[in-house]
Amino acid sequence: MKEKWAVIDIGSNTIRLVIYIKSQSGSYKEAENIKTVARLNQFLTSKNELRQEGINLLIDILQGFKEILFFHQVTTVYCTATATIRQSKNQAEIQSLVKERTGFDMKILSEKEEAYFGYYAVTHSTPIDTGITIDMGGGSTEITYFESRKLMQYHSFPFGVVSLKKQFVKNNPITVEERNRLAEFIQASFAQLPWLKNLQVPVIAIGGSARNIAQIDQNFKKYPIAGIHQYIMSYSDLQKIQLYLGQLTVEQLEKVEGLSKDRADIIVPALEVFVGLCEYSQSYSFLFSKKGLRDGISMKTSEMDDVLLTTDQIINNSVLELLIDYGVDPAHASHRARLAETLFDEVCSHYACENKGVLRTFVIRGAELYYLGQYIDDDSSSQHTFYLLANQSINGLLHKDRLKLAYIASFKNKTLLKQYFAPFSDWFTKKEMEDIRLAGAVAKLAAALDASKRGIVKKIHLKETANDSLQLMVYCQRNPFVEQYETEKHIRQLEKVLRKAIQINFISCE
Structure with missing residues (x-):
């Protein structure tokens, strides 16, 4: 059984019960969120005592929450109260009644x-x-x-x-x-x-x-x-x-x-x-x-430390949650990301992009989450990937950046990308759109280079040839027949962005 715990938040306007479940990634996830409007503040007397009517209402709500917690088999409950109870001169009496009638140890939070x-x-x-x-x-x-x-x-x-x-x-x-x-x-x-x-x-x-x-x-x-x-x-x-x-x-x-x-x-x-x-x-x-x-309260309880996370760490934790939630092997996603990072650096020798360092980070994460929507339907992986990433909160990513990640991770071709861009034409400049297209093409090719999920591609190098075309040197172990077929099929998306032909050469490094 998954680890569960709950937080009861007794506010002055609303009282809310939230049940959390510990996910496979180790982070918490909100499973249930139940709210009731109580307006306890209106039951405070001029002497700052909570009237019996307000106390009865509070206990009735908490007893209802207790039934819900029993149904969901939650035994660890953090019951907290804020301003109205904190301001009440009869708070000790309220705490005692809550404990007696519901079994909850109500903690009154300080300011x-x-x-x-x-x-x-x-x-x-x-x-x-x-x-x-x-x-x-x-x-x-x-x-x-x-x-x-x-x-x-x-x-x-x-x-x-x-x-x-x-x-x-x-x-x-x-x-x-x-x-x-x-x-x-x-x-x-x-x-x-x-x-x-x-x-x-x-x-x-x-x-x-x-x-x-x-x-x-x-x-x-x-x-x-x-x-x-x-x-x-x-x-x-x-x-x-x-x-x-x-x-x-x-x-x-x-x-x-x-x-x-x-x-x-x-x-x-x-x-x-x-x-x-x-x-x-x-x-x-x-x-x-x-x-x-x-x-x-939930984060502090589950993390048990005071480490200050960077934005990158917050986003990385969110990406890991997505991978686990949608059944993607994190090791496979990590290898695909490394391929995308190497390929992006090679490509940037032949393409001028804005904010290269920022775009590289998006390429890496886009490759990790590439075609996440396969979890729903393989035939429409791009559409499902775009919708899932564009329409769900990702901690650490503002909405425009979340959209950018969705474009890269769902990239299939220019035509479909233009359809995705249509409702957001005023969000991005023309150059930003071109850079996103490049990043998507790189993420797509990285996925092709690990099509069999064996991690056999070890090194990539992109070099110019005498006839102004490019040659992609792919160094790999074991037979790369799957990777070779998929790479040859999808290389044209990168060719179109770079406006150059790319020859592919798979080389054994065993």
């Missing part, structure tokens, strides 16, 4: 712990080396600043989307006066943090409100690929959504595509905070991270 786990998830799943994180819940807002992936500063504000709405928004829709008072409060709050001012680094937002804003923006733009993890918006994008949503009633907001009905009444205060943060920090890149508090 620092809550901020830390969000930062940890972001720095282990995105390519951002230096940035600001904001995790806005129902009753608190955690902000961190990290530099070279190291946590430098953190702060927890005792307000969230639910409490801000309760304090500042009485009318439907919000009035100009209410918005001005809210904006003044937000700027005054940020002014308490001089280290945050004018940082001019990306803002990475965590949580349901940020997720909904990213979804709304994608709907506005008719975004052509799936996934919101590592989705980037500009400051002007945020302002446009702020202007649009700010004039709508709650009833109208409930009909906005991408906005969850249960967040319709609290999305405007969230936008005010996000826009205010970008203004105060002079940050004009707003990125959404699907990985947050719960993932940070």
Whole structure:
């Protein structure tokens, strides 16, 4: 049986249960994600005590989660609570009742712990080396600043989307006066943090409100690929959504595509905070991270160390997961990647590409994942490969880079590549498209050079001949009849890119 564990996140707005499974690659994977809206914050009295009604609601939800955990045979559970329970003066009583009625040991996270786990998830799943994180819940807002992936500063504000709405928004829709008072409060709050001012680094937002804003923006733009993890918006994008949503009633907001009905009444205060943060920090890149508090807890628990991963390491881990998930032998993929790297370096003597080092990395990973879609259907491997890679989150790769990887790993010919490019014509320059075509042709040829999956090709050399053509010298062990047939069949894709004929010569090195 696969190793399983769960995280219960008792927030001020929602309570969520997430079940994780340890994959064959050793990393965790989310198996179940169950949410219920509780709005515990509204049950806090003026003396900051959680009323019995709120406690009963919490216990009812946790008992329901307990049934689900029993069904899925999960015995290791990390039950955590954040702002509302943390602010409750009767928290000891709540903990005791939870333990008595459900058996869960509810850990109340400190402000620092809550901020830390969000930062940890972001720095282990995105390519951002230096940035600001904001995790806005129902009753608190955690902000961190990290530099070279190291946590430098953190702060927890005792307000969230639910409490801000309760304090500042009485009318439907919000009035100009209410918005001005809210904006003044937000700027005054940020002014308490001089280290945050004018940082001019990306803002990475965590949580349901940020997720909904990213979804709304994608709907506005008719975004052509799936996934919101590592989705980037500009400051002007945020302002446009702020202007649009700010004039709508709650009833109208409930009909906005991408906005969850249960967040319709609290999305405007969230936008005010996000826009205010970008203004105060002079940050004009707003990125959404699907990985947050719960993932940070899970990652920290499963990894058992404090090693700071580089972006390359994050992507490599994601690639390994994909290989295992889709039944590709990592050793075979690694050999194919080495062939592609060597071939790319040889080809670059005869082709001028932009950012050679960056493109080489894409060639290597594209070769590792080449025709991943065979797992689904061998006859349409290219189409399935492109769709799978273009439409699923890959930690460490922003959406444009994920698309570039999908083009290379799915490359079949120029005609099909143009079809894949069509919805993204404004994403890439003509030169970028040419370089991607070259990279795809190299990855395709590398796959042909290991067609029998025996790893018999040991060395490759591409040299010019007297008649301005090229000769590909392939040094191999054992009989390369399969590799020779496949290479001769697919060499024309590289010939077309280089605009030169290529002669192939297989040489035994036994």
